[in-house]
Amino acid sequence: MNASTASRPSTLRALFVSSRPISWVNTAYPFGAAYLLGSGVGVSVDDSGGGFSLVAFLVGVVYFLVPYNLAMYGINDVFDYESDLRNPRKGGVEGALLDKSVHRTTLWAVVVTNVPFLVALVVLGAVSGNGPWSWLVLAISVFAVIAYSAPGLRFKEKPFLDSLTSSTHFVSPAIYGLALAGPHWTGQLVAVCIAFFLWGVASHAFGAVQDVLADRAGGIGSVATVIGARATVRLAFVAYLVAGVALLFSAFPGPIAAVVVIPYALNVLPWWNITDQGAEAANAGWKRFLWINYLAGFIVTMALIAYAFTH
Numbered sequence: 001m002n003a004s005t006a007s008r009p010s011t012l013r014a015l016f017v018s019s020r021p022i023s024w025v026n027t028a029y030p031f032g033a034a035y036l037l038g039s040g041v042g043v044s045v046d047d048s049g050g051g052f053s054l055v056a057f058l059v060g061v062v063y064f065l066v067p068y069n070l071a072m073y074g075i076n077d078v079f080d081y082e083s084d085l086r087n088p089r090k091g092g093v094e095g096a097l098l099d100k101s102v103h104r105t106t107l108w109a110v111v112v113t114n115v116p117f118l119v120a121l122v123v124l125g126a127v128s129g130n131g132p133w134s135w136l137v138l139a140i141s142v143f144a145v146i147a148y149s150a151p152g153l154r155f156k157e158k159p160f161l162d163s164l165t166s167s168t169h170f171v172s173p174a175i176y177g178l179a180l181a182g183p184h185w186t187g188q189l190v191a192v193c194i195a196f197f198l199w200g201v202a203s204h205a206f207g208a209v210q211d212v213l214a215d216r217a218g219g220i221g222s223v224a225t226v227i228g229a230r231a232t233v234r235l236a237f238v239a240y241l242v243a244g245v246a247l248l249f250s251a252f253p254g255p256i257a258a259v260v261v262i263p264y265a266l267n268v269l270p271w272w273n274i275t276d277q278g279a280e281a282a283n284a285g286w287k288r289f290l291w292i293n294y295l296a297g298f299i300v301t302m303a304l305i306a307y308a309f310t311h
Contacts, residue, residue: 014102015109018077019070022290027072028065029297030174030196033304035060038181056124056180063117064173068145071110072169076149076156078103080220118142121180130182137179141172159226162208167200188251195246199261202239203289205232206268210286212279229279233271240265252310257303260296267292 039052077098098106118138125134147153148165155165174196183189208215208224209232215225224232244261247254267289271282 011102011105014098015070015074015106018074018098018106019066020073023073024065024069025297026170026293027068027173028061030170031064031177032057032061033300034174034177035181036177037304037307038178038183040181040183051128051181053124053128056121056128059117059120059124060173060177060180063114063121067110067113067117068173070106071114071142072145072148074098074106074110075146078106079149079151079154080218114142125180128180128182130180133182134176134179137172137176141168141176144168144172157221159221159223162221163201163204163223166204167197170200171197186251188249188254191246191249192254195243195250195258198239198243198246199264202236202243202264202268205239206236206282206289207286209233209236209271209274209279210282212276224279229274229276229282230272233268233274233282236268237265237272240268251307253303253306256306257300260299263292263295264289 035057036052081098081100081103121138122131122135125131125138128134144155144165147155148162148169149156156162171193175193178185178189205223208222209229211222212224212229215222223235227235240261244258244265247258247261250257267285271285274282
């Protein structure tokens with residue numbers, strides 16, 4: 001067995017870890033749910049339902065499940081290498097610490113896995129008759145993924161823009177699903193999207209708290225390094241609550257789903273008075289956040305099923 005063959009498993013493992021498998025569902029689910037409901041399928045998943053395309057659904061879900069996440073996190077891991085070396089939580093489920101030897105491979109893997117899916121989605125958008133809008137949203141989504149970490153843009157180092165861009169990473173798959181399906185937009189649907197976006201802003205801001213010291217040591221700016229850990233925690237708490245309020249203006253059972261924000265808000269509350277020096281302690285809350293997502297996903301799924309049966 002030659003050296004290149006022997007190194008292949010470790011390279012594949014590095015790419016797998018870099019894509020954050022625990023977070024795959026956080027982007028694939030929003031697309032899938034939005035596309036199903038936006039196409040008017042309801043509880044019946046077949047090609048006869050209101051513009052629904054099984055091919056588009058499957059291609060979109062697979063894309064936002066793995067390639068999209070490899071792009072989002074892989075690019076970040078490559079260009080954040082120096083700061084990640086100073087971050088004790090990197091090297092596991094919360095973020096890969098990619099050896100320099102796989103940096104080039106990671107970037108090529110992003111291109112190879114993403115481009116075919118993007119081409120297919122552009123074609124499927126044209127076939128659906130919703131091409132221009134779906135192309136625009138998809139372009140914004142991909143741009144946000146690249147701009148967050150890539151040199152020359154580095155939106156992650158621009159305070160407040162970092163949280164807005166990160167939220168776009170998770171909300172745009174859902175918006176894209178709706179754009180591809182082409183539903184009639186209503187104020188209630190907009191309310192759901194606003195709530196989701198605020199949730200994303202709050203979640204990124206709280207996630208930045210634990211990295212205040214590491215980011216400052218690495219010369220990386222963030223919303224937390226600028227306004228401090230304490231103010232950032234409070235910003236996240238308020239954003240979660242406002243997201244819940246926004247859901248009250250959505251169609252039933254959206255208002256019931258507003259309870260989803262409660263565990264998130266309670267999760268950040270213990271760090272209401274956190275200091276910058278003690279900011280790394282917020283990592284405990286971030287670990288809980290990763291699991292709260294699954295609880296929230298269950299509640300949202302039940303709400304979506306109720307919506308499908310009542311519309």
